[in-house]
Amino acid sequence: MTEKNDFVADEWTPVTPKGAEEWAVFDFDDFFQVLATTGKKILAKEYQETGTWPVIDQGAEIVSGYTDDETKLIKSDKPVLVFGDHTRCMKFINSAFAPGADGTKLLVTRDAIDPRFAYHLYFAIKLPNRGYSRHFGFLRRCSFPVPPLNEQRRIVERIEAMFDEIDHGVENLKKAKTSLGLYRQSLLKSAFEGRLTADWRAKNADKLESPESLLARIQKERDTRYESALKDWEKAVVEWRKGGEIGKKPAKPKRLRDQKARHHPDLDVPSAWGTVPLVGIVSEAVLGKMLDKQKNLGTPRPYLGNINLRWGRFVVDKAKTIPIEDHEVERYGVRAGDLVICEGGEPGRCAVWNGDDNSVFVQKALHRVRFTESYNSIFAFHFFAFASSFSLLDRLFTGSTIKHLTGKALDEVLLPLCSPAEQAEIARILDERLSAADALETEIDASLARADALRQSILKQAFSGKLVPQDPNDEPASVLLERIKAEKTKAPKARRKRKATA
Numbered sequence: 282m283t284e285k286n287d288f289v290a291d292e293w294t295p296v297t298p299k300g301a302e303e304w305a306v307f308d309f310d311d312f313f314q315v316l317a318t319t320g321k322k323i324l325a326k327e328y329q330e331t332g333t334w335p336v337i338d339q340g341a342e343i344v345s346g347y348t349d350d351e352t353k354l355i356k357s358d359k360p361v362l363v364f365g366d367h368t369r370c371m372k373f374i375n376s377a378f379a380p381g382a383d384g385t386k387l388l389v390t391r392d393a394i395d396p397r398f399a400y401h402l403y404f405a406i407k408l409p410n411r412g413y414s415r416h417f418g419f420l421r422r423c424s425f426p427v428p429p430l431n432e433q434r435r436i437v438e439r440i441e442a443m444f445d446e447i448d449h450g451v452e453n454l455k456k457a458k459t460s461l462g463l464y465r466q467s468l469l470k471s472a473f474e475g476r477l478t479a480d481w482r483a484k485n486a487d488k489l490e491s492p493e494s495l496l497a498r499i500q501k502e503r504d505t506r507y508e509s510a511l512k513d514w515e516k517a518v519v520e521w522r523k524g525g526e527i528g529k530k531p532a533k534p535k536r537l538r539d540q541k542a543r544h545h546p547d548l549d550v551p552s553a554w555g556t557v558p559l560v561g562i563v564s565e566a567v568l569g570k571m572l573d574k575q576k577n578l579g580t581p582r583p584y585l586g587n588i589n590l591r592w593g594r595f596v597v598d599k600a601k602t603i604p605i606e607d608h609e610v611e612r613y614g615v616r617a618g619d620l621v622i623c624e625g626g627e628p629g630r631c632a633v634w635n636g637d638d639n640s641v642f643v644q645k646a647l648h649r650v651r652f653t654e655s656y657n658s659i660f661a662f663h664f665f666a667f668a669s670s671f672s673l674l675d676r677l678f679t680g681s682t683i684k685h686l687t688g689k690a691l692d693e694v695l696l697p698l699c700s701p702a703e704q705a706e707i708a709r710i711l712d713e714r715l716s717a718a719d720a721l722e723t724e725i726d727a728s729l730a731r732a733d734a735l736r737q738s739i740l741k742q743a744f745s746g747k748l749v750p751q752d753p754n755d756e757p758a759s760v761l762l763e764r765i766k767a768e769k770t771k772a773p774k775a776r777r778k779r780k781a782t783a
Contacts, residue, residue: 338381339365
């Protein structure tokens with residue numbers, strides 16, 4: 282019976298790169314020999330962190346571990362190509378090693394094939410991706426275009442010279458990308474330690490406000506909102522009763538308690554600033570509605586879950602809906618300026634909503650935070666990015682494997698408190714500079730993608746006979762193929778061991 286993951290059941294048809302007219306086409310057995318690994322493979326649990334000999338397996342890293350067991354070594358006169366049956370990785374190994382156990386296939390080329398030519402050719406032959414299924418069967422079905430041996434060597438020399446130039450450029454691009462990440466961290470740290478706007482404060486002393494004065498004003502704004510919410514609740518209860526008390530009774534709003542500025546244990550801020558828990562500067566902080574098909578009532582409306590929230594932006598899926606009752610619209614709806622924060626997954630990841638009011642709603646995986654007029658939500662977003670980068674939120678997380686930022690813990694997040702004018706100035710500078718950094722990173726990523734495309738273009742030219750000129754004095758590839766077939770015919774066949782009879 283054919284196994285579920287057997288390649289025979291797959292309809293994939295190999296596509297052979299078309300070489301020059303002088304080239305020959307080899308099948309797998311004329312191109313490769315498969316090395317036996319009986320008694321040689323090392324289980325992953327037996328890998329050592331250090332040792333005399335490297336262990337090479339099908340993983341992405343060249344070396345996956347080490348061993349001191351010399352009896353496990355593969356010693357070949359030729360370089361060995363290590364193919365990952367599950368991963369489709371291919372590695373060129375030119376020294377003694379021990380093979381890893383899972384999905385490792387060892388190949389050496391026939392005498393007429395340059396090993397590095399075979400290595401580069403593999404990356405021009407696109408095997409299908411069947412996840413963690415086996416792929417060696419696909420490779421065995423492939424055909425391989427082969428030029429004369431001297432031309433193979435010229436192709437390898439040219440490919441590797443061009444790839445060296447690309448690799449140098451890619452290395453510089455990756456360094457630049459790393460530097461951008463460090464720049465972002467440095468910029469955020471400078472912002473929330475007060476250094477970014479030190480000159481601004483010196484020039485705008487009339488716009489500064491003490492933390493105590495600002496907190497008093499914020500509390501007045503909260504009280505005004507509370508009174509308005511209380512009136513709305515009273516109306517909602519009347520409507521609920523008129524409608525026959527169907528569904529849950531509207532929840533009565535709570536007056537948020539006054540807060541005082543506190544010392545932040547991990548952040549030094551200017552003397553003109555303070556730090557205060559989030560619960561002291563918001564008009565409302567709500568955990569989203571639970572998805573419950575049995576209990577939820579109301580009109581299906583688009584909602585945001587953890588997967589829809591990225592750092593600084595949203596990916597809205599209008600097809601996903603959750604029933605929301607009319608009296609729940611204000612509680613779970615998202616308005617422009619609200620900060621939406623992940624509760625789990627990557628707790629603290631957040632973005633400021635700038636879409637239409639109440640066009641989407643929050644599911645339980647997210648907190649929806651609405652600040653008072655005197656606290657800038659974009660300023661708060663940048664602070665959460667800073668706090669996440671420097672692990673300032675970690676002490677508030679719960680859970681051992683999957684971390685969570687509960688509503689209670691979110692209330693205790695200490696945020697910088699400075700005058701609204703300075704908050705706006707910091708938000709403006711950070712938006713401007715981080716946007717420029719993002720644009721530069723986008724260009725770096727595009728350049729890296731172009732480098733990958735250039736590699737593929739070089740391989741395509743190489744294995745279609747267009748990268749280096751043909752030499753009529755080279756021994757034809759057809760002669761190489763005939764020689765290989767003759768040698769295979771003369772080689773003694775391995776005898777099968779008969780099973781013992783009773």
